[in-house]
Amino acid sequence: QVQLQQSGPGLVKPSQTLSLTCAVSGDSISSNTAAWAWIRQSPSRGLEWLGRTFYRSQWSSDYEESVKSQITINSDTSKNQISLLLSSVTPEDTAVYYCVREIHPGGYFQNWGQGTLVTVSS
Amino acid sequence: DIVLTQSPDSLAVSLGERATINCKSSQIISYSSSYKNYLAWYQQRPGQPPRLLIYWASTRESGVPDRFSGGGSGTDFTLTISSLQAEDVATYYCQQYYALPYTLGQGTKLEIK
Numbered sequence A: 001q002v003q004l005q006q007s008g009p010g011l012v013k014p015s016q017t018l019s020l021t022c023a024v025s026g027d028s029i030s031s032n033t034a035a036w037a038w039i040r041q042s043p044s045r046g047l048e049w050l051g052r053t054f055y056r057s058q059w060s061s062d063y064e065e066s067v068k069s070q071i072t073i074n075s076d077t078s079k080n081q082i083s084l085l086l087s088s089v090t091p092e093d094t095a096v097y098y099c100v101r102e103i104h105p106g107g108y109f110q111n112w113g114q115g116t117l118v119t120v121s122s
Numbered sequence B: 001d002i003v004l005t006q007s008p009d010s011l012a013v014s015l016g017e018r019a020t021i022n023c024k025s026s027q028i029i030s031y032s033s034s035y036k037n038y039l040a041w042y043q044q045r046p047g048q049p050p051r052l053l054i055y056w057a058s059t060r061e062s063g064v065p066d067r068f069s070g071g072g073s074g075t076d077f078t079l080t081i082s083s084l085q086a087e088d089v090a091t092y093y094c095q096q097y098y099a100l101p102y103t104l105g106q107g108t109k110l111e112i113k
Helices: none
Strands: A003-007 A018-025 A034-042 A046-055 A059-063 A071-076 A081-086 A095-103 A108-112 A116-120 B004-007 B010-013 B019-025 B039-044 B051-055 B068-073 B076-081 B090-096 B108-112
Touching (some): A018 A034, A018 A116, A034 A071, B019 B039
Antiparallel strands (some): A034 A046, A046 A059, A095 A116, B039 B051, B090 B108
């Protein structure tokens, strides 16, 4: 059974960097039938796919255009976890952030982390 | 980006009755070579993350009750709950994985009448 356990602060100051970690159990993040994504949810934007990382003989990432200048998704195979960094945050980045396992071939979201409410406020 | 528009935004159905939710894509989300439709459905109960119900438009995820079914092709898709149960009260979302960025509909809130 695949489980995704998220951790990280719930409050970030404007202009700072949001940092979240997702520890994966039950699957390897190097699996060639999965990708590891971050999705956020807010009342104003709904559910928004931010980006993903995946391993297919080497690590690659894809990012949503509107956050491309802010976002980095990293992998740590020694800990079997991925991380999200979102720089220069504003109050508009306030949302519940989810770590998600995408199934490939395809791209549907089979497993979700528990969610982390991140509030951007001074 | 592919836009998914769900209808209705909210829906009230009596226990035991059928509920149907629609999802319309701004473009075709299937490849003619595979005849597969790149659409999934999720259920989100309050305070919980979304849960995968259906993928490839009509394939039920393991453990999902068979009262849930998905249909449609091309640009028009439906999620049907054949006999509404109290635990089905939730918001439902469709998602396309045909092209990046993956996008989801705005959600349909399902309540008991």
